[in-house]
Amino acid sequence: MVAKVVTIVSGKGGVGKTTTAANIAVALASRGLKVTCVDGDIGLRNLDVVLGLENRIVYDLVDVTEGRCRLRQAMIRDKRLPELYLIPAAQTRDKTAVSPSDMVRLCDELRQEVDWIIIDSPAGIERGFKNAIAAADRVLVMTNPEVSAVRDADRVIGLLDAEEKGPAALIINRLDPAMVKRGDMLSVADVIDLLAIELIGIIPEDENVIVATNKGQPLALDGKSKAGLAFQNIARRLMGEQVPFMDLDSQNLFQRLLGRK
């Protein structure tokens, strides 16, 4: 096995990197692929919470890079999906505890063991960001349909080009079709127009995401919700499938019966 390393970045915080990393990993693993998530947000770890694996952490990323444990020991196995693992971040250290070359070494070792490595990057463009992209074969840039997030995504895309990690692919998260229709939110076309990179996913605004995150039960586990389906689609596109983008404008039966717009 030679894994592909996918890093999820955004520049701005709070756009949904961690949730997306968890869900893409779950979606890939539910297709029978062997996946390891790596939490790159040292000092502010979250991926373990979103995946519901918080209480099983013994060793973390920094323990591996500093030689206190073997790689295998830091890989927490998910009980729901036997092929899904997490390497959590250290909570008591900071970004400088790991260097970009540490990440390259770690991923090189992991590559032999799994099919996919999904790295969740911290917000910002400093050390943590550089660590997270150091080993990446593919970088996914996340943004929300709002001006500040798009501005930061643009900056990050420029940095990725400079580091020769491009071309990146774009995920637009928390799109609200109704708001776009009213002209109160940037549309997918507006965002792509500015960022000018390939689109790999559109995730609609969905309350279920918050519920799932709080429970540590990633939505992509069942894939019934719209957001869950969107994550599944991103995973399939990563695998090379051609998957059409969901029609987010379609109204549900209830709305149609009521004759709402």
Next chain:
Amino acid sequence: MLALKSSIISGIMGETSSFIQIKGVRDGLLITLGGAPWPDLASAFVKNVDERSSFFNGARVALDVGTNELRVAELSSLRDQLSERGLSLWAVLSESPVTETTAQNLGLATRLSKPRRADYREPSEELPEDAAKWVKGPLRSGGRVLFEGNVVVMGDVNPGSEIVAGGSVIVWGRLRGVVHAGAHGDEQAFVCALELAPTQLRIAGEIAVSPKKQGKLRPEVASLKDGRLVAEPWQEVTGR
């Protein structure tokens, strides 16, 4: 002191082999102290001032203390000694961040002169008049192009980016970042773009922001007319 412009008086101060270099600059005297521990330097300088009190009296003084790490007590004591002798210390230049902080805490400047923007500096070398820098777009947020001559961008210039050109700026794409043409004061400089919607537009010393435009934008040229920044559709410019 103005007559002293750029003349240099330097003296080797006795056994300590410290040196005090005095230079006339635009804002007064620039005094460089180095080569010895701080207490020796400070006292040597004060002694020097006492010996030539008529020369120093009433001078505005900036000190370059090199790598010396100075705390508030040290710097304020020197400032007070100088002010007793009729010198006003207004700036301290240092390579040490500690000293810079100290100087800032004492309300002293840490740079000699503050040009409004660094972009106004003189061209470093003579460029042929038609020299242009070719930039492959898009120029993304955080991207910065600085060039003494003209700048041509093939692609969009996104918000959050900046172009500073000594000459004109041509954007074959959408211009949405900050652009400064004629940064050294060339009022003949112009800016044109397929879609001219910069965050801020400057030509020479004039600044303007784009009005909120609706609908499809046409190629436009911005230039200075009678000292005012105006943007005109490209078709009208060429139609004349």
